[in-house]
Amino acid sequence: METLTLGPAGTYSHRAATAVSDDVAFTESVTAIVEAVADGEYDRGVVPVENSIEGSVTESLDAFAEYDVAVVKELITPIRHALLAQNEGFELVASHAQALAQCRGYLEAEYPDVDLEAVASTARGVERARDDPAVAAIGHPDTAGEDLQILAEDIQDQASNATRFVVVAPADERSDAGGKTSLIVYPNADYPGLLLEMLEPFADRDINMTRVESRPSGERLGDYVFHIDIAAGLYEARTKEALADVESIAENGWVRRLGSYDTEHVLN
Numbered sequence: 001m002e003t004l005t006l007g008p009a010g011t012y013s014h015r016a017a018t019a020v021s022d023d024v025a026f027t028e029s030v031t032a033i034v035e036a037v038a039d040g041e042y043d044r045g046v047v048p049v050e051n052s053i054e055g056s057v058t059e060s061l062d063a064f065a066e067y068d069v070a071v072v073k074e075l076i077t078p079i080r081h082a083l084l085a086q087n088e089g090f091e092l093v094a095s096h097a098q099a100l101a102q103c104r105g106y107l108e109a110e111y112p113d114v115d116l117e118a119v120a121s122t123a124r125g126v127e128r129a130r131d132d133p134a135v136a137a138i139g140h141p142d143t144a145g146e147d148l149q150i151l152a153e154d155i156q157d158q159a160s161n162a163t164r165f166v167v168v169a170p171a172d173e174r175s176d177a178g179g180k181t182s183l184i185v186y187p188n189a190d191y192p193g194l195l196l197e198m199l200e201p202f203a204d205r206d207i208n209m210t211r212v213e214s215r216p217s218g219e220r221l222g223d224y225v226f227h228i229d230i231a232a233g234l235y236e237a238r239t240k241e242a243l244a245d246v247e248s249i250a251e252n253g254w255v256r257r258l259g260s261y262d263t264e265h266v267l268n
């Protein structure tokens, strides 16, 4: 099964993807991954969606609202960042925006004068450091190779740094089976109590909401798309009932079921 993820090789996404596939290809944008899977060019995509320190990868959420894909699994993996460079004489740290943010406190305390540069992925930053002695990278220590020194390990601002990735598949592979479900709701309405109304169908049926996140719809200021994860499967009667209620609340907009899935913890 050919799986597309964030590259080049050595990213955290790559490490997560190898847990579900032995045929991994790379691109340097999360949106491009979701689009390629929606178009049927790849069987699977692995994208980061949420980090315990830095929060949402909003580009992934927006891509799920834009392209029709199914979520077939979630992967949770600990993230331990290292500082990698040819030597201590660097002036700039290049990494994925999430990695820079996860190490913000460390960088401010240890290297207050260095510049930061957000690049497409941690592995892209490592390539920059390999090419340029003035550049350091933040990434997995295994990416140091022969050319880079591991100047510091475990530099993330919280010891328990975890990232949630999801495995996306073409929309027709959506499953109703699984302990969790991801939904996107666009109510296309705005009145007092709308959000409360939208959440009640789950609360009333004892369905635990594991996440709710609003993203701008792009239509107009103050108009939102809601990304909702619940700890229940689409196969369950209570989920079907709750969704029927949510659908009537969103009658002017839409409700998308990304699918039900289970969680795999990846320690690699």
Ligand SMILES: O=C(O)C(=O)Cc1ccccc1
Pocket: 006, 010, 011, 012, 013, 014, 048, 051, 079, 096, 098, 099, 120, 121, 122, 123, 163
């Ligand atoms: O750039 C990477 O290695 C990624 O896979 C994205 C990312 C960045 C930081 C933490 C988790 C995932």
